[in-house]
Amino acid sequence: MTEEWEAIAAEGTDHRLLARVVARLLGPSGDPRTVLRELVARAVGAPVGGVDPGTLLAAIAPEPDVVGREAAAVVARRWTGLGVRAALAGDPAYPRRLLRGWPATGGPPLFAWRGPARGLPDGPAAAIVGARRATAYGTGVAAWLAEAAGTAGVTVVSGGAVGIDAAAHGGALGTAGGTAVVLGCGHAVGYPMAHARPDGLFDRVLTGGGWLVSELPPDSRPTPANVLARNRIVAGLVDVVVVVEGGVRSGALRTAEVAADRGVAVLAVPGDVRAPGSAAPHRLLADGAAPCCGPDDLLAALGDVATADVGHTPAAEDERRRTAPATVSVLPPEVAAVLGRRWPRPTRLDDLARASRVPAGRLLALLTRARVAGEVAESVEGVRLSRPPGRRGQGARRG
Amino acid sequence: MVATVGAAALVGLDVHPVRVECDSGNGLPQLRLVGLPDAAVREAGERVRSAVQRSGFAWPRQRVVVNLAPAALPKAGAGFDLPVALAVLLAEGLLPAGALADVWAFGELGLDGTARPVAGALAVADAVGRRGGRRLLVPDRAAVEAAFVAGLDVVPVADLREAVEVLRGDRAARRPPPPVAALEEPPPDLADVRGQPVARRALEIAAAGAHHLLLVGPPGCGKSMLARRLPGILPPLPVQQALEVAAIHSVAGVRPPDAPLSLRPPFREPHHTASVAGLVGGGSGVARPGELSCAHRGVLFMDELLEVPRWVLDALRQPLERGTVTVARSRTVVRFPARVLLVAATNPCACGHLGDPVRACRCRPGQVERYRSRLSGPLLDRIDLQVEVAPVDPRHLLDPPDGESTAAVAARVSAARAAVAERWSEGQTVRDAPARAVRGTCRREALTALGRAVEALALSTRAFDRCLRVARTIADLDGRAAVGRDHVDEAVAYRLAPAQVMA
Numbered sequence: 001m002t003e004e005w006e007a008i009a010a011e012g013t014d015h016r017l018l019a020r021v022v023a024r025l026l027g028p029s030g031d032p033r034t035v036l037r038e039l040v041a042r043a044v045g046a047p048v049g050g051v052d053p054g055t056l057l058a059a060i061a062p063e064p065d066v067v068g069r070e071a072a073a074v075v076a077r078r079w080t081g082l083g084v085r086a087a088l089a090g091d092p093a094y095p096r097r098l099l100r101g102w103p104a105t106g107g108p109p110l111f112a113w114r115g116p117a118r119g120l121p122d123g124p125a126a127a128i129v130g131a132r133r134a135t136a137y138g139t140g141v142a143a144w145l146a147e148a149a150g151t152a153g154v155t156v157v158s159g160g161a162v163g164i165d166a167a168a169h170g171g172a173l174g175t176a177g178g179t180a181v182v183l184g185c186g187h188a189v190g191y192p193m194a195h196a197r198p199d200g201l202f203d204r205v206l207t208g209g210g211w212l213v214s215e216l217p218p219d220s221r222p223t224p225a226n227v228l229a230r231n232r233i234v235a236g237l238v239d240v241v242v243v244v245e246g247g248v249r250s251g252a253l254r255t256a257e258v259a260a261d262r263g264v265a266v267l268a269v270p271g272d273v274r275a276p277g278s279a280a281p282h283r284l285l286a287d288g289a290a291p292c293c294g295p296d297d298l299l300a301a302l303g304d305v306a307t308a309d310v311g312h313t314p315a316a317e318d319e320r321r322r323t324a325p326a327t328v329s330v331l332p333p334e335v336a337a338v339l340g341r342r343w344p345r346p347t348r349l350d351d352l353a354r355a356s357r358v359p360a361g362r363l364l365a366l367l368t369r370a371r372v373a374g375e376v377a378e379s380v381e382g383v384r385l386s387r388p389p390g391r392r393g394q395g396a397r398r399g
Numbered sequence: 400m401v402a403t404v405g406a407a408a409l410v411g412l413d414v415h416p417v418r419v420e421c422d423s424g425n426g427l428p429q430l431r432l433v434g435l436p437d438a439a440v441r442e443a444g445e446r447v448r449s450a451v452q453r454s455g456f457a458w459p460r461q462r463v464v465v466n467l468a469p470a471a472l473p474k475a476g477a478g479f480d481l482p483v484a485l486a487v488l489l490a491e492g493l494l495p496a497g498a499l500a501d502v503w504a505f506g507e508l509g510l511d512g513t514a515r516p517v518a519g520a521l522a523v524a525d526a527v528g529r530r531g532g533r534r535l536l537v538p539d540r541a542a543v544e545a546a547f548v549a550g551l552d553v554v555p556v557a558d559l560r561e562a563v564e565v566l567r568g569d570r571a572a573r574r575p576p577p578p579v580a581a582l583e584e585p586p587p588d589l590a591d592v593r594g595q596p597v598a599r600r601a602l603e604i605a606a607a608g609a610h611h612l613l614l615v616g617p618p619g620c621g622k623s624m625l626a627r628r629l630p631g632i633l634p635p636l637p638v639q640q641a642l643e644v645a646a647i648h649s650v651a652g653v654r655p656p657d658a659p660l661s662l663r664p665p666f667r668e669p670h671h672t673a674s675v676a677g678l679v680g681g682g683s684g685v686a687r688p689g690e691l692s693c694a695h696r697g698v699l700f701m702d703e704l705l706e707v708p709r710w711v712l713d714a715l716r717q718p719l720e721r722g723t724v725t726v727a728r729s730r731t732v733v734r735f736p737a738r739v740l741l742v743a744a745t746n747p748c749a750c751g752h753l754g755d756p757v758r759a760c761r762c763r764p765g766q767v768e769r770y771r772s773r774l775s776g777p778l779l780d781r782i783d784l785q786v787e788v789a790p791v792d793p794r795h796l797l798d799p800p801d802g803e804s805t806a807a808v809a810a811r812v813s814a815a816r817a818a819v820a821e822r823w824s825e826g827q828t829v830r831d832a833p834a835r836a837v838r839g840t841c842r843r844e845a846l847t848a849l850g851r852a853v854e855a856l857a858l859s860t861r862a863f864d865r866c867l868r869v870a871r872t873i874a875d876l877d878g879r880a881a882v883g884r885d886h887v888d889e890a891v892a893y894r895l896a897p898a899q900v901m902a
Contacts, residue, residue: 133760162765194768276759348789353596360596361873364892365885372855380747380754380787 004076010085010093010119014054018086021057021110023064023072025217032108032215033229035060039103053090053102057109078188078218079112085119086112093119098236105262106232108215114187115211120180120237124302125155127234127259129252130164130244131277136381138164138245138277140344141269143171144388145242148295150175154302157182157237159230159251160212162192164244166201173208180211182234184227188218213237228254235259240301242267242292246280253280256289265301267292330369331376334358339376340389346382402489405503405532406467406482407523408474411686411726411733412650414519414526418468419479421486426462432483434467437475446477446508447484454512454559459491473731477507478517481536484508484559485566498566501533506541512559514538518652521645524548536562543657544649546575547642579659580638586631586663587624590804594791598625601786601893603808606632607815608829608872611719611741611781613704613774615895616788617758618751622744625788626700627666629742631805633698634813635662640696643736647695651688665697671706675714679724680735686726691718692735704743705773712778715741719781722831743782745774755790774895783830783865785895815875822880829872834864837871841882845870849887858894866890 002015009015024030038060043051064072079086087093089102089109098107113119126149128142142164146156150172158165160181172179181202183191190196202212215233220226231251235241235258243266246252256266268289271278285291292298329336334356339347349367353360367383370376377386406417417434430444444465452458465483467474482504488494505523507515520541527535528551535553537545542555554572556562564570592599598614602625605612612629614622636644641662648654648665669678669690676682680689691699701707718724722738747753748767753760762770779785819829823836838846849870853863867882869890874882 133763349597349787350594350789351792354594360600361889362885364597364600365888368852368888368891372852374855382754382789 004073004080008076008079008084008086010087010091010117012092013087014091017054017058017061018088018110019072019076020061020064021088022075022086022217023068024061025110026071026075027064027068031220032110033225035109036103036106039109043103051102053088053099056103057088057090075217082114082187082218084112084114084187084218085117086110087119095120095237096122097125097238098233100236100262105236106258107236108233110215111213112187112215113211113213115180115206116209120211120213121155123153123155123177125157125177125180125238126298126302127157127238127241127255128164128168128244129158129231129234129241129246129255130168131246131250131252131280132161132163132165133247133277134163134167134245135272135275135277136346136379136384137272137275137344138269139167140346140384142167142244144344145244145269145292145295145298146171146179147175147387149298150177150179152295152299153177154299155180157234159184159227159234159255160192160195160202162194164246164252166195168244169201169205169210173204173210178208178210179205180213180237181205182230182237183212183214183216183222184230185214185222186216186218186220187212187214189221191222227251231255232258235262235264238264239303240265240267240298242269242298243281243284243289244269245271245275245277247276248279248283250280253283256280256284265290267297267301269293329375330373331366332356332358335363335366336385336389339383339385343385343389346379346384348382352383402486402499404482404486404489404499405501405527406479407503407505407526408467408472409476409478409519409522409650410472410731411680412522412647412688412735413733414523415469415472416526416530417472417474417479419482419486420466420468421463421483421490422466423459423461423463423490428458428460429462430487431462431464432467433464434470435473436467436479437473439477440467440474440479443477443480443483446480446510447487449510450480450508450512450559451484451487453510454563456488456493456563457491459487463487463490476517476519477515478505478519478523480508481506481514481538481556481559481562485536485562488563494563494566495568498568501531502536502566503527503532503534504536504562506536506538506556508559514556514558514562516541516656518656519646519650520545520656521547521642521649524551524553525642525646527551536565541656542575543578543659544645544654547578547645547660580641580662581659586666586805587627588805589628589632589802589808592621592624592628592802593798594795594801595621595625595788596802598786598788599802599808601784602629603632603812603876604869604872604893605629605740605742605784606808606812607876608783608819608868609740610783610830610869610872612743612784612786613779613782613895614742614744614786614788615747616744617747617753617755617790620788620790622788623668623700623702626668626698626702626742626744628805629698629740630664630666632809632812633664633740634809634816636664636696638662644696647688647692647735651693653693663697665694666700667694667697668700668702671701671703673711675711678711679714679718679737680726680733681728686728686731686733686735688735689724691715691724691737691739694739695736696738697740699739699741701741701743704745705770709773716778716781719778741782747771747787754787780859780861780865783869784893786893787895811876814878815872818875818878829868829875832868832871834867837867840871840874840880841867841887842884845882845884845887848884849891852888852891856891856894858891862894866894869893 005015146168154177156172195201241259268281268284521544524545528548750761752758870886873886
């Protein structure tokens with residue numbers, strides 16, 4: 001029992017206190033929000049700047065009774081089986097950004113993650129969020145931004161939902177910055193199912209060196225309250241939030257509000273004015289959020305912090321593009337040109353055939369080759385280039 | 400004297416010869432009909448009695464027994480009226496003995512003696528011809544289709560009186576109109592279709608290799624319009640097959656008996672609420688052919704495929720594979736041919752607007768996946784060509800027609816079919832060719848490329864085989880003996896990748 005807690009506790013985390021906090025979270029008044037309110041109430045009386053998270057947590061998490069110890073033991077077994085590590089607010093492995101203004105700013109008492117043992121890096125991080133119901137344009141932009149940010153060494157954080165979130169995580173997979181998924185449920189609950197199955201997005205995030213993060217005990221369900229509360233952690237873990245697509249009542253708006261309250265920069269991606277998914281970003285733009293029209297806007301919002309200690313500055317990236325040999329594409333120039341003009345929007349096959357004047361049969365054969373080579377992606381809305389067209393041999397866009 | 404006349408009982412598409420025997424003897428002047436008649440046959444007694452009297456003959460003042468032999472075979476339908484009437488008159492001596500040797504009759508009688516056509520005359524004529532029958536008396540309107548059978552003396556009769564006079568030799572038998580084989584009114588032309596180059600191409604491949612086709616697209620994008628143009632690009636049916644189709648349609652009662660023989664492959668379009676019996680055949684007692692058999696040698700178009708209940712789709716599966724439908728009913732098991740080209744159409748999601756550039760999809764997250772997952776499974780596996788159809792951009796609606804005409808496409812399809820016939824055998828389709836034979840005509844690099852694509856795009860192993868067949872057909876359209884890399888690459892594009900099914 002104690003050994004299991006020792007293994008779970010991150011470096012610098014007191015495993016006894018960790019077990020006590022978990023027992024408290026499992027108790028009758030124990031969800032993270034209730035515990036946070038209590039922490040905030042206690043912190044009000046403390047001298048300014050003198051809040052020690054450890055002392056506060058110790059005060060609200062008494063030594064558990066037999067029932068509490070049993071329940072905590074179950075959690076320890078579940079977490080050990082999944083390879084979860086955990087840290088408490090204020091511990092070295094607890095993300096620094098979440099501690100800003102803690103506990104009033106809503107940083108969770110407990111931070112449990114799967115992935116690299118050292119936890120999330122303190123380097124630049126950006127959240128790319130949006131609705132589950134997304135257009136191909138939205139997912140295309142999210143993947144594009146995420147890949148560019150990740151390549152520049154920025155950790156891409158999102159909520160792990162289908163749609164925009166998934167596209168953002170997918171774009172950042174395998175990049176220098178990597179990607180972190182903030183779950184709206186416990187680690188043992190496979191939600192959303194499409195991402196939790198073997199070889200699904202979550203498996204690929206972990207094998208790619210990324211993180212799955214949760215504030216909840218392993219078996220907590222993805223209730224609406226849990227999923228909504230997850231957004232404050234997404235906002236709390238980053239330096240900038242980009243909203244790609246979302247309806248008027250989207251959770252992405254909630255993330256943006258929390259971020260704005262915390263003083264985190266909020267960017268919004270302009271969308272098709274006819275699409276209902278453009279409501280959230282356009283409302284944010286009207287409210288004064290900065291437009292995000294490409295990776296440059298995102299990296300600019302991150303400022304110098306983003307690129308200070310990593311070799312992947314936008315300039316370096318351009319340099320790499322300029323010097324790298326031009327990629328040979330399986331697509332003939334007339335087809336690539338049409339897709340490039342439309343990028344990142346998809347093009348219908350019929351329109352592509354018309355615009356490129358390539359006969360349908362020949363075009364389909366070419367596109368199969370391009371799909372196998374990973375050059376294009378296909379959806380019900382048509383086909384689009386997997387990567388920005390600038391990379392295809394034309395060299396840098398900026399001198 | 401016991402009189403006998405030839406008649407026929409239809410069981411499904413099978414025609415069984417029936418001897419109608421008539422005897423009269425002492426007893427009350429009534430008609431007894433025996434030999435497993437169904438309700439329609441039993442009522443023949445009343446019709447025949449009236450028809451005989453109204454035609455100017457005296458009804459026997461004795462007890463009349465009519466037996467339909469063999470006694471154990473169930474008889475159905477109104478086609479026995481004419482032979483029963485003739486048997487009664489023969490037994491009464493109103494017809495010369497021997498006038499009815501080798502003569503068959505098939506038709507319904509009105510109370511005034513008028514002869515009326517009954518569904519199935521063509522099938523009956525075909526069977527009579529094959530059994531060495533000499534003469535077949537059929538009602539006027541049915542004579543047109545009965546005359547399609549060569550070598551049989553088909554005698555059209557307007558009423559019972561004419562039949563009697565012809566058999567007595569008082570009047571010369573009329574000749575039925577000469578059989579006409581026709582490609583009657585041309586089907587809608589492909590030239591009317593604007594844009595849609597990918598769907599057009601898929602239609603051409605479907606026609607050339609008899610591959611089943613699935614069209615996925617929002618309402619109003621032209622799925623039905625495309626499907627209705629498929630029969631036009633299929634090669635016309637040889638006369639023997641056209642007869643086969645006409646016989647089925649005749650039995651099913653879906654063709655006017657006096658229509659000319661159509662060489663056009665049939666096009667059937669059952670509604671998605673059709674029952675299993677209506678689709679694959681059935682009905683009480685003895686089964687009738689369903690829509691699937693009516694589309695034999697032609698096109699079965701199933702619109703709103705995902706609105707069709709699962710059990711109905713399951714009933715389609717085996718017939719599609721075997722080319723025949725077997726329907727077991729309480730009294731008989733019948734088999735109908737069902738060699739069809741299936742064209743299925745469906746909306747991309749429950750609300751129909753997924754992927755539409757302007758109208759938003761109103762489906763909840765997850766609902767689209769659930770809707771599309773119904774597409775997967777054994778039936779989808781048998782559909783070689785799966786194509787997304789997009790609505791034509793309204794800006795292009797007023798453009799001049801940009802595509803080829805039905806005639807141009809049909810010529811290429813015919814050439815491809817001829818190449819298949821030469822390589823394997825007449826009537827063989829690429830869809831049903833043995834897998835080994837197909838593989839034997841593929842270049843090694845084509846097989847390697849297909850293997851790579853199947854792996855990279857996460858397609859099933861069954862997809863491998865289906866893609867290879869489509870590639871074979873594409874090569875045939877291309878005029879190539881061997882399947883090459885380009886053919887295979889194009890074929891892969893007609894599988895909905897799992898990513899597309901999941902949107």
